[in-house]
Amino acid sequence: MTGTGTVESALRTRLDGGGRCLVPYVTGGLGGDWTSTIQAVAAAGADVIEVGIPFSDPVMDGPTIQAANDRALGTGATPPGILDSLRGLDVGVPLVVMTYYNIAYRMGLERFASTLADSGVSGCILPDLPLEETGPWAEAADACGVETILLAAPTTPDARLPLICERSRGFVYGVGVLGVTGVRSELASSACTIAGRLKAVTGRPVLVGVGVGTPEQAVEVSGRSDGVVVGSAVVQRMLDGAGPDGVAALVSGFREALDSEFQTAASHQGRISS
Amino acid sequence: MTLSDPTPDGRFGDFGGRFVPETLVPACQELEEAFIEAWADPAFRAELDGLLVNYAGRPSPVTECPALSDELGLRLLLKREDLNHTGSHKINNVLGQALLARRMGRNRLLAETGAGQHGVATATAAALLGMECRIYMGEVDVRRQELNVFRMHLLGAEVLTAMSGSRTLKDAINEAMRDWVATVESSYYCLGSVMGPHPYPLMVRRFQEVIGTEARRQCQELIGGVPDVVCASVGGGSNAIGLFSGFADSDAELVGVEPAGGAAVGRGVPGVVHGSASYLMQDEFGQVLEAESISAGLDYPGVGPEHSYLAATGRARYESVADDEVVEAFQLLSRTEGIIPALEPAHALAWVSRERVALAGRTVLLNLSGRGDKDVGQMMEILS
Numbered sequence: 001m002t003g004t005g006t007v008e009s010a011l012r013t014r015l016d017g018g019g020r021c022l023v024p025y026v027t028g029g030l031g032g033d034w035t036s037t038i039q040a041v042a043a044a045g046a047d048v049i050e051v052g053i054p055f056s057d058p059v060m061d062g063p064t065i066q067a068a069n070d071r072a073l074g075t076g077a078t079p080p081g082i083l084d085s086l087r088g089l090d091v092g093v094p095l096v097v098m099t100y101y102n103i104a105y106r107m108g109l110e111r112f113a114s115t116l117a118d119s120g121v122s123g124c125i126l127p128d129l130p131l132e133e134t135g136p137w138a139e140a141a142d143a144c145g146v147e148t149i150l151l152a153a154p155t156t157p158d159a160r161l162p163l164i165c166e167r168s169r170g171f172v173y174g175v176g177v178l179g180v181t182g183v184r185s186e187l188a189s190s191a192c193t194i195a196g197r198l199k200a201v202t203g204r205p206v207l208v209g210v211g212v213g214t215p216e217q218a219v220e221v222s223g224r225s226d227g228v229v230v231g232s233a234v235v236q237r238m239l240d241g242a243g244p245d246g247v248a249a250l251v252s253g254f255r256e257a258l259d260s261e262f263q264t265a266a267s268h269q270g271r272i273s274s
Numbered sequence: 275m276t277l278s279d280p281t282p283d284g285r286f287g288d289f290g291g292r293f294v295p296e297t298l299v300p301a302c303q304e305l306e307e308a309f310i311e312a313w314a315d316p317a318f319r320a321e322l323d324g325l326l327v328n329y330a331g332r333p334s335p336v337t338e339c340p341a342l343s344d345e346l347g348l349r350l351l352l353k354r355e356d357l358n359h360t361g362s363h364k365i366n367n368v369l370g371q372a373l374l375a376r377r378m379g380r381n382r383l384l385a386e387t388g389a390g391q392h393g394v395a396t397a398t399a400a401a402l403l404g405m406e407c408r409i410y411m412g413e414v415d416v417r418r419q420e421l422n423v424f425r426m427h428l429l430g431a432e433v434l435t436a437m438s439g440s441r442t443l444k445d446a447i448n449e450a451m452r453d454w455v456a457t458v459e460s461s462y463y464c465l466g467s468v469m470g471p472h473p474y475p476l477m478v479r480r481f482q483e484v485i486g487t488e489a490r491r492q493c494q495e496l497i498g499g500v501p502d503v504v505c506a507s508v509g510g511g512s513n514a515i516g517l518f519s520g521f522a523d524s525d526a527e528l529v530g531v532e533p534a535g536g537a538a539v540g541r542g543v544p545g546v547v548h549g550s551a552s553y554l555m556q557d558e559f560g561q562v563l564e565a566e567s568i569s570a571g572l573d574y575p576g577v578g579p580e581h582s583y584l585a586a587t588g589r590a591r592y593e594s595v596a597d598d599e600v601v602e603a604f605q606l607l608s609r610t611e612g613i614i615p616a617l618e619p620a621h622a623l624a625w626v627s628r629e630r631v632a633l634a635g636r637t638v639l640l641n642l643s644g645r646g647d648k649d650v651g652q653m654m655e656i657l658s
């Protein structure tokens with residue numbers, strides 16, 4: 001294992017205080033105020049923020065993030081444009097980019113990695129780039145100090161989990177449901193299961209995303225995980241035109257729910273995460 | 275075997291691979307193992323061969339075209355995949371995959387379709403084997419191939435309309451993949467061409483190699499050797515790779531014909547979408563472009579990875595034709611030979627017709643991959 005990167009350090013700070021991590025997802029280039037939304041979301045208590053770079057064919061995404069992608073692309077959002085806007089943006093928490101592999105492939109892996117680093121982006125998630133294919137990208141990312149976050153799914157066999165965890169940087173992203181992104185009315189049992197399976201094999205922070213859409217669901221899965229990634233619920237607010245303050249209010253709700261469940265409980269029990 | 279096999283990680287040169295969400299990786303690995311095992315099992319092969327003969331009507335003949343050959347000044351032979359049950363080459367692949375799905379204990383077939391021929395073939399196999407079937411089809415294609423939508427319904431399949439993006443084949447694949455991500459434990463994804471993540475490009479080729487194997491033998495009987503040129507239309511590239519496989523080790527020139535509005539090899543640059551690296555029509559930022567073709571079956575901005583490899587190595591070359599040339603060719607074959615082709619193989623004929631001077635005196639084998647029944651409604655509108 002290499003030294004702890006910016007993303008992992010930020011998450012560990014939260015965990016060391018007994019809390020659980022909150023990583024909201026914001027679609028880059030969506031609306032004129034998306035960078036303000038990022039700042040507001042940071043102020044509302046995000047530990048790390050995931051910034052989506054829209055792709056034309058997002059096969060891991062459900063209707064909400066698809067609609068956000070289409071709208072952003074329709075108003076001229078481009079990967080270099082989004083990264084340019086992030087450069088010099090004072091957020092106060094680490095940013096990770098989430099996009100699909102072709103965006104990186106087209107720009108060239110080295111160039112994409114160095115552009116992320118130049119733009120102040122600390123990590124990267126490419127959901128269609130599984131472990132076996134990740135080599136060339138991970139090498140380029142490592143060279144620029146960009147943390148490559150890998151996903152583990154409910155279908156991942158036990159023998160494969162440690163391999164994914166070993167190659168993942170920043171945190172390990174546990175996919176909470178058998179399915180694509182989107183808010184569900186209830187937390188799938190697979191969310192807690194994947195969290196437990198990952199925690200059993202890795203010392204890296206384990207966050208669960210996909211299908212975590214309410215503060216209650218975030219609290220429930222965080223009983224097993226180190227925290228959550230919240231995507232579609234946040235993006236839906238953006239699509240609804242809630243603006244930076246409206247989105248921040250949603251994120252505050254998640255923050256407060258996690259803190260009241262874990263921070264206080266932890267200080268009572270003196271729980272210190274490893 | 276005349277085409278080379280991919281590396282263990284599914285690479286044809288720089289192309290191919292397995293670029294899918296982690297959720298699907300174990301399913302692809304399981305499929306790869308199951309396919310290798312089934313393909314080596316004489317009982318599986320015998321059952322498939324039996325269906326190909328007794329259900330699909332193979333072997334399909336090779337037909338001489340005396341009148342059209344005269345008109346074009348060359349010798350034209352057609353490999354008659356249009357005579358297969360369900361009306362196209364797609365049934366060859368589908369019967370293989372449906373038997374494999376059953377062997378793997380899956381009872382739900384999931385597929386995308388463009389022209390509807392793959393959807394109809396999949397619905398047919400599902401009916402035959404008593405399986406559930408769900409087909410995704412873009413809204414544009416649902417309209418222009420409505421006859422095939424009705425056929426799928428008759429066969430007991432559920433047809434879901436893809437409303438995203440260009441609402442054509444590309445988007446139907448996106449929706450099918452999203453469904454697969456959610457139902458991977460019960461569904462079998464029956465991909466319709468030599469594309470997608472490893473092992474699909476290899477597996478679908480294997481199931482389509484029957485076209486080339488038969489054609490090679492038939493040409494030997496008919497012309498005492500191999501044709502000068504072997505050509506086929508290319509969408510994802512399954513009918514083309516099937517025919518090419520029989521001639522890759524010969525002197526025959528291999529030509530794939532793409533629509534001008536969906537020329538992945540002709541106008542694309544390497545990219546990664548739908549599970550593999552291949553030539554792809556995309557913008558400078560990596561956003562996939564929407565193809566635009568008269569033919570729903572070829573209206574796709576990508577191409578199977580092995581075609582990218584054959585293009586890169588120069589073993590095959592790829593040409594493109596415009597929609598109006600296709601409309602001409604569609605009528606030409608109907609009028610001169612009494613064969614109404616599907617719009618997809620009409621692309622290959624349009625190329626032959628345009629290049630008649632360069633091809634003068636040569637023998638050309640063309641894959642007539644499907645019949646035109648599904649297209650007559652659309653052609654009625656275009657020609658009125």
Ligand SMILES: Cc1ncc(COP(=O)(O)O)c(C=O)c1O
Nearest residue numbers: 391509510511512513571618644
């Ligand atoms: C008759 C026919 N030919 C060709 C194609 C294109 O597919 P492929 O390039 O895989 O042969 C289709 C696809 O729908 C088809 O229906």
